[in-house]
Amino acid sequence: VVTISAVGLQLKQISLPCDREFTSLQQAYNRSTEGSSEFAIIAGGSGTGKSYLAFQLGRHITSCGGIFLTVKFNQLTQTNPLSALVSAFNQYCNIFTEMRDFDWVKSIATKLRGALGQYANYLIKVIPKLSEILDCEAPDAALDQDCVNGLHKIHYLLIRFVEVISACSNVTVTLHLDDLQWADSFSSSVLEQILKMPEEDKRFFFVGCYRGDEMVQRHPFMKIVDNAGAFAIRLTMIHLDCMDKDTVNTKISELLCLSPRLVKSLSEIVYSKTKGNILFFSRLLISLNTEGLLNLSLGRRRWVWDEEQIQSRKLPNDAASFFSHNIRTLSPQVQSALQVLSCLGSADEMELSILESNFSLEVVNSLKVAVEEGFVSKEDRLYHFSHDKIHQAAYEMAQVEDRRLEHLQYGICLLKFLDGTADVTGMLFTAVGQINLAGPSVVTDQRHYIEFAAHNLMACKKARGMSEYTAASAYAKNGILFIKEDNPWRVHYTICLNLFELAIKCMLVLGDFDTLTKLSDEVYRNARSLEDKLGTLFAVMTSLAYASKITDSVDMGLSILSQLGHELPISSTLKDAMSLVKQTLQDLDVPDNELLSYKKMTDTRHLLAMKCLAKLEMTTGMVDSLLHPIVTCEMIKLTIHFGLSPTTPVGFAYFAGILLKQGDMLAGFRFAKLAMQMLDQVGSKEFAGDVILRSTQVLCFHLPLLSVNEYRLHGQEVALAVGDVPFACGLKLIYCVTMFWAGSNLLTVKNVYAQDSRYMKGQNHLTTYNCIILSYHSILALIGEPIKEEVMEDQLTNPFQRLT
Numbered sequence: 153v154v155t156i157s158a159v160g161l162q163l164k165q166i167s168l169p170c171d172r173e174f175t176s177l178q179q180a181y182n183r184s185t186e187g188s189s190e191f192a193i194i195a196g197g198s199g200t201g202k203s204y205l206a207f208q209l210g211r212h213i214t215s216c217g218g219i220f221l222t223v224k225f226n227q228l229t230q231t232n233p234l235s236a237l238v239s240a241f242n243q244y245c246n247i248f249t250e251m252r253d254f255d256w257v258k259s260i261a262t263k264l265r266g267a268l269g270q271y272a273n274y275l276i277k278v279i280p281k282l283s284e285i286l287d288c289e290a291p292d293a294a295l296d297q298d299c300v301n302g303l304h305k306i307h308y309l310l311i312r313f314v315e316v317i318s319a320c321s322n323v324t325v326t327l328h329l330d331d332l333q334w335a336d337s338f339s340s341s342v343l344e345q346i347l348k349m350p351e352e353d354k355r356f357f358f359v360g361c362y363r364g365d366e367m368v369q370r371h372p373f374m375k376i377v378d379n380a381g382a383f384a385i386r387l388t389m390i391h392l393d394c395m396d397k398d399t400v401n402t403k404i405s406e407l408l409c410l411s412p413r414l415v416k417s418l419s420e421i422v423y424s425k426t427k428g429n430i431l432f433f434s435r436l437l438i439s440l441n442t443e444g445l446l447n448l449s450l451g452r453r454r455w456v457w458d459e460e461q462i463q464s465r466k467l468p469n470d471a472a473s474f475f476s477h478n479i480r481t482l483s484p485q486v487q488s489a490l491q492v493l494s495c496l497g498s499a500d501e502m503e504l505s506i507l508e509s510n511f512s513l514e515v516v517n518s519l520k521v522a523v524e525e526g527f528v529s530k531e532d533r534l535y536h537f538s539h540d541k542i543h544q545a546a547y548e549m550a551q552v553e554d555r556r557l558e559h560l561q562y563g564i565c566l567l568k569f570l571d572g573t574a575d576v577t578g579m580l581f582t583a584v585g586q587i588n589l590a591g592p593s594v595v596t597d598q599r600h601y602i603e604f605a606a607h608n609l610m611a612c613k614k615a616r617g618m619s620e621y622t623a624a625s626a627y628a629k630n631g632i633l634f635i636k637e638d639n640p641w642r643v644h645y646t647i648c649l650n651l652f653e654l655a656i657k658c659m660l661v662l663g664d665f666d667t668l669t670k671l672s673d674e675v676y677r678n679a680r681s682l683e684d685k686l687g688t689l690f691a692v693m694t695s696l697a698y699a700s701k702i703t704d705s706v707d708m709g710l711s712i713l714s715q716l717g718h719e720l721p722i723s724s725t726l727k728d729a730m731s732l733v734k735q736t737l738q739d740l741d742v743p744d745n746e747l748l749s750y751k752k753m754t755d756t757r758h759l760l761a762m763k764c765l766a767k768l769e770m771t772t773g774m775v776d777s778l779l780h781p782i783v784t785c786e787m788i789k790l791t792i793h794f795g796l797s798p799t800t801p802v803g804f805a806y807f808a809g810i811l812l813k814q815g816d817m818l819a820g821f822r823f824a825k826l827a828m829q830m831l832d833q834v835g836s837k838e839f840a841g842d843v844i845l846r847s848t849q850v851l852c853f854h855l856p857l858l859s860v861n862e863y864r865l866h867g868q869e870v871a872l873a874v875g876d877v878p879f880a881c882g883l884k885l886i887y888c889v890t891m892f893w894a895g896s897n898l899l900t901v902k903n904v905y906a907q908d909s910r911y912m913k914g915q916n917h918l919t920t921y922n923c924i925i926l927s928y929h930s931i932l933a934l935i936g937e938p939i940k941e942e943v944m945e946d947q948l949t950n951p952f953q954r955l956t
Contacts, residue, residue, distance in 0.1 A: 170201065170392065174205065176192075176388055177209045177388070177390070178209070178212065179388075180192045180357070180386070181209065181213065181324070181357050183386070184357035185324045189347065189384055189385045189386060190358070190385070190386050191360065192357075192388040193362070193389050194206060194359065194390045195361075195362055195363070195364040195367070195391050195392070196391060196392030196393060197393070197429075198363055199430055199431030199539070200392040200393060200394055201392055201431075202330075202363075202392055203330055203361055205390075205392065206330070206361055209359065213326050218325075219244070219247060220326045221243045221325065222239075222243075222328045222330060223236045223237055223328065224236060224330040224331060225329070225331045225333075225335045225336075226331070226334060226497060226498075226540070237339050241282075242279055242280065242281040244317065245284065245285055246281055248285060248317075257285055259320070260316070260317065260320050261285050261286050263316050263319070267315070268309060268313075271309055271873045272286060273286060275310075277617055277618045279313070305619060305872075305873065307342055307345070307875075308872040309873070310342055311345050311346065314346050314349070318355045318356065321355050324355045324356065325355060325356050326357045326358075327357070327358050328359045328360075328361070329359065329361065330361050331361065331540065332360045332367070333363050333366045333367045333371065335371075335372070337372040340371075340372035340376065344375070344379075347376065348910050364391070394430070395423075395428035395429075395430060397420065397423050400422060400423045400426075400428055400433065401419035401420075401423075404418060404419045404437075405419075408455040410455065417459055421459065422437070425465075431539060434526075435474070435475070435526075438526075439478055439481065440457070442481060443481075445458050445461055445462050445465075446462075475527075475542045475544075476545040478545075479546055479549065480549075482522070483518075485514050486525075487549070488513060488518070489513070489514070489522065490518075490519075490522055490546040490549075491546055491558070492504070493536075493537070494543055494547035495547070495558050495586065496586070497536070498534060498536035499534070499535055499582070500533045500535070501533045502533070502579075503566065503582060504519070504535065506565060506566060519535050527542050556591060557594060559587070559594075560590035560594050560595065562586045563584065563585075564600075566579055567584075567607060570583060580610060581611055581615070584608055584611040584630075587607065587608075587630075588608070588626075588627075591633075592604075592633055592636060601635065601636045601637075602635065604631075604634045605632070605644070605647055606647055608627045608628065608631030608634065608651070609628075611627040612624045612627035612628045612655075616654060616658065621658045624658050625658035625659060625664075628652075628654045628655035628658060629655060632648075632651050632655070635647070635648060635651075649679065649684055652671055652675050653675070656687075657691060659691075660691045663698070665698070665699055669692070671688075672692050676688070683756065683757075686760055690763070690767070692708060693708045693712065693764075697770075702771050702774055705771050706768060706771050706776065709764050709768045710722065713761055716764070717761075720783065721782060722776075725778070726778060729778050729781045729782060730781075732781065732782060733810055733811075737811070739789070739792055740823075744826060744829075747826060748826070748829060748830065748833065750792075750795050751795040751796070752797075753794045755794060758790055758797070759797055759798075761790065762797040762803075763799055765790075765799070765803070766803070766839055769783055787800065787802065787803025796834045797834070798834055798836035799836055799839060801827045801828075801843045802842060804826050804827035805823075805824065805827035805842070805846035806846060808822075808823040808824035808850045809846050811823065812849075812850050812853070817854070820853075821850060821851065824846075824848075824850035824851050825847075827843055827846070827847045828844070828847050837870055837874050840870040840876075841870065841871030841874075841876040841882075841883060842879055844863055844864065844866070844867030844870070844871075844883065845867065845879055845882050845886070848860050848863050848864050848867070848886070852890070857890050857894040861887055861891065861894070864886060867879075867883045868883045868884055871883060877915050878917065881915065881920040882920060884912065884924075885908075885912075885920045885923055885924050887908075888901070888924055888927065889927055891904060892905075892927060898931060898934060902928075902937075905927070905928045909924050
């Protein structure tokens with residue numbers, strides 16, 4: 153942990169008493185290079201050398217030509233669920249571009265676009281360095297609109313990204329996950345899906361570090377550990393403890409080049425004060441040397457120490473206080489620089505230079521001293537603390553009110569720098585995060601309140617565009633807190649409406665329906681028009697369906713339609729409904745090319761009515777079989793009178809299904825084809841999974857089964873790309889069953905079944921999983937393989953989630 157140099161004891165990574173553990177990690181890595189799914193976990197208390205052991209492995213891997221990436225989860229910085237993983241993927245992209253093999257990089261870009269289509273460019277918002285591989289700018293904003301669930305969307309895109317780069321890599325990539333006890337559920341879910349990738353597609357070795365005393369059993373990462381065996385993942389568990397007395401004595405003996413007998417008295421004092429904690433041990437020896445209590449005697453030609461003074465020295469009981477004492481031995485300039493960095497958590501040189509020039513501080517050069525002293529690490533242009541306890545110590549050196557004032561000043565400074573310039577580095581998040589850490593109570597200039605609310609709105613939109621919904625919801629909530637007027641909706645109507653609408657949309661994705669309800673009530677009270685309420689009404693309508701209140705969801709949809717001027721006959725008889733279907737079929741008695749050449753719908757209210765009807769298509773069939781065809785026919789009617797809308801294909805797909813049920817197979821086939829053609833022409837990708845699933849159920853009565861399956865395969869990809877997991881699972885299920893009954897090669901069918909069943913199980917979509925696993929059992933029996941997977945209890949009690 154420490155070594156001797158001409159200027160005294162210096163922090164340096166040298167051998168620790170963990171050779172056996174290091175050998176276990178090497179063996180796990182070697183197995184992973186041969187195709188085994190491996191996950192090594194290093195657990196232990198704070199300061200026991202977990203990260204050191206992982207980085208020791210990293211040096212070994214890179215020396216052998218391997219790739220070693222680090223993901224560090226952070227407790228003190230503002231929650232951005234993607235930031236940790238993105239840092240690793242950015243490192244990976246850097247490695248690709250630095251190889252300067254332009255043909256290979258071009259090949260990766262081609263494969264990424266082939267795997268993700270138009271959504272390949274969307275990843276640039278999340279992984280900025282990917283732009284150097286894809287050689288393009290930020291994606292078309294329109295891609296953000298076709299989205300069912302942003303978290304599922306980015307989840308899918310990240311997994312596909314990993315699949316492509318894994319297939320292109322000829323070496324195993326090691327991903328070091330540090331401080332897993334602070335990993336968020338989204339990152340854990342992405343990691344779990346990467347681990348579940350087929351072994352032939354995966355060239356990853358995972359090394360995770362966490363503090364055993366801070367990792368609770370319900371933590372999302374523990375689900376991965378508990379289910380490792382079920383997914384054929386081999387775990388290597390390593391537990392690190394503090395050094396015992398004998399080990400401390402041995403390490404000091406080796407360090408000072410003296411026999412264990414001569415250093416025994418010193419080692420006993422050191423052990424009594426550090427309890428063998430490796431981090432404390434290293435810092436204590438360095439501080440003893442700095443304070444002149446442990447010196448190299450040129451006269452005696454050996455190291456000497458003052459036992460009485462060392463024994464009398466009082467050490468704090470907790471890590472933060474211990475490091476605070478160490479930090480105070482540094483120069484005032486270095487202490488100030490550490491306090492600046494502690495407010496930011498981590499920062500690049502540009503941000504630090506901006507603060508340096510505005511506050512007459514010497515930050516960058518002082519942090520270089522802190523790096524030499526071992527308090528701070530620097531990777532490329534990014535500075536961060538070597539250990540979170542050092543971060544905590546530096547942060548707590550200032551009083552709470554002083555810290556909040558510093559956060560405010562730093563945030564204002566960074567915002568001024570950004571004023572009128574494009575934010576390409578993510579500095580907006582840093583600046584607004586500082587403002588929010590300060591809080592409204594610190595602001596003294598009343599003019600700043602609405603300014604900070606507006607900047608939170610900007611950060612919210614940017615975070616939501618990157619599918620960081622947890623961060624986006626935090627920005628929206630903080631923006632609302634900064635609007636301090638007595639009647640803010642009257643004075644700042646547009647900002648209030650935008651903040652509340654975005655917060656509601658984030659709550660819908662995150663599943664926080666209680667908060668969504670409270671926020672929506674505020675919009676209902678203050679919105680000035682129906683159009684301003686509609687976004688909120690649609691979100692509430694969807695949340696009611698997710699909360700198993702299907703009838704309430706339908707009632708709200710009907711209410712929205714009524715307010716838009718579209719009353720549906722909700723008390724119709726079966727005869728009325730069938731008569732309406734017949735009349736609609738007559739209205740559509742025009743050539744297909746004429747239907748496809750209809751003008752596009754432009755009236756806002758009609759477009760909103762069509763969107764509402766598309767959502768009702770999925771719910772009315774569950775609670776009111778007579779209302780369902782009326783909804784479908786209303787969509788067709790609006791299309792005939794006012795033109796094609798992005799949701800028109802939904803109406804035609806459902807209409808095809810109704811005709812098929814009535815026995816009119818030819819008409820059903822016609823409108824199923826039209827729905828697919830319209831989907832390519834004007835359709836919203838948000839509903840693509842639904843349209844393709846419904847249409848192909850009709851097409852399979854007229855076309856060869858395997859040719860229809862190609863549509864379903866495309867539908868899976870589109871549905872996943874917009875985050876529509878339920879319909880993606882439904883399409884996967886029908887795709888697999890069709891392969892089986894169409895007589896495809898059983899070994900091929902078995903592999904597809906295995907892959908898709910793993911996905912369904914991983915998504916906890918057990919309705920489709922249990923359906924597919926029963927067919928899977930039949931396939932295994934036919935080819936003479938043992939049955940391993942069992943039907944699982946279906947936890948999806950919500951009928952809306954079980955729709956497929």
